[in-house]
Amino acid sequence: MNENLFASFAAPSMMGLPIVVLIVMFPSILFPTPSRLINNRLISIQQWLIQLTSKQMLAIHNQKGRTWALMLMSLILFIGSTNLLGLLPHSFTPTTQLSMNLGMAIPLWAGTVITGFRYKTKASLAHFLPQGTPLPLIPMLVIIETISLFIQPMALAVRLTANITAGHLLIHLIGGATLALINISVTTAFITFIILILLTILEFAVALIQAYVFTLLVSLYLHDNT
Amino acid sequence: MASPVPVKEKKLMEVKLGELPGWILMRDFTPKGIAGAFQRGYYRYYNKYINVKKGGVAGISMVLAAYVLFNYCRSYKELKHERLRKYH
Numbered sequence: 001m002n003e004n005l006f007a008s009f010a011a012p013s014m015m016g017l018p019i020v021v022l023i024v025m026f027p028s029i030l031f032p033t034p035s036r037l038i039n040n041r042l043i044s045i046q047q048w049l050i051q052l053t054s055k056q057m058l059a060i061h062n063q064k065g066r067t068w069a070l071m072l073m074s075l076i077l078f079i080g081s082t083n084l085l086g087l088l089p090h091s092f093t094p095t096t097q098l099s100m101n102l103g104m105a106i107p108l109w110a111g112t113v114i115t116g117f118r119y120k121t122k123a124s125l126a127h128f129l130p131q132g133t134p135l136p137l138i139p140m141l142v143i144i145e146t147i148s149l150f151i152q153p154m155a156l157a158v159r160l161t162a163n164i165t166a167g168h169l170l171i172h173l174i175g176g177a178t179l180a181l182i183n184i185s186v187t188t189a190f191i192t193f194i195i196l197i198l199l200t201i202l203e204f205a206v207a208l209i210q211a212y213v214f215t216l217l218v219s220l221y222l223h224d225n226t
Numbered sequence: 227m228a229s230p231v232p233v234k235e236k237k238l239m240e241v242k243l244g245e246l247p248g249w250i251l252m253r254d255f256t257p258k259g260i261a262g263a264f265q266r267g268y269y270r271y272y273n274k275y276i277n278v279k280k281g282g283v284a285g286i287s288m289v290l291a292a293y294v295l296f297n298y299c300r301s302y303k304e305l306k307h308e309r310l311r312k313y314h
Binding site: 032040089091 | 268278279294297300301305
């Protein structure tokens, strides 16, 4: 039972070939490119959703921040679709791997910080010291702000990994419990099944929310630095 | 085989059963040929089920069902142990 629980999180490889690459590239097939003014229903729905989200997300940015529009929109699409596809039975979710989330979080965060330091050096350095702090507290506060800055990419990556992994584990556990309880007491199994349904609804929401939160935070870090 | 059209250019449904191994061997197995096959297959599916005026949920749900099946085959080895059998 112990090994089974975590076996679904191992990187998939068939006959020694790393097909995790195929699985990471799979969501891109579900987003066809629009080629006409009026497209088929799938593309129209996706276009409408992307317009809705991008208007909401880019409203707070100035001209310089809006150059990141493509990056932010593809980020939220990728994380959202990958998380949602992971809710299908037996599928592998790449966002449960910390390596991948770190690979997404660190370059994006570093990009925002470096942009801030290049174009608004004084303002970026000023972020390390909140306004109105008493003089003796300054050294300690600068250290604390530096630590909180460097923790940002770690928090981004670990938040996404932990949320999605925890959700999948809970579904596995409660599903296994439901199956095991059927022979013992049908009522309890039924209650557990209801819990499983609620949990799945939660997981759908979490999949989308995590994508949103990730992107929102990157955009926030961008806003601070442009 | 005394057929007027050369074997290579016939479509699959017109190839006689005896000519099948020869036909398969004459297909284009270069990387460009394989990429072309994938591209043709993708556009065939796309134009039949998704790029239509009133496409429904069937087009994309067939893709998702195939994805689930693929993942099931991939993890069959571990799932074998969870069957309800007396002896595994």
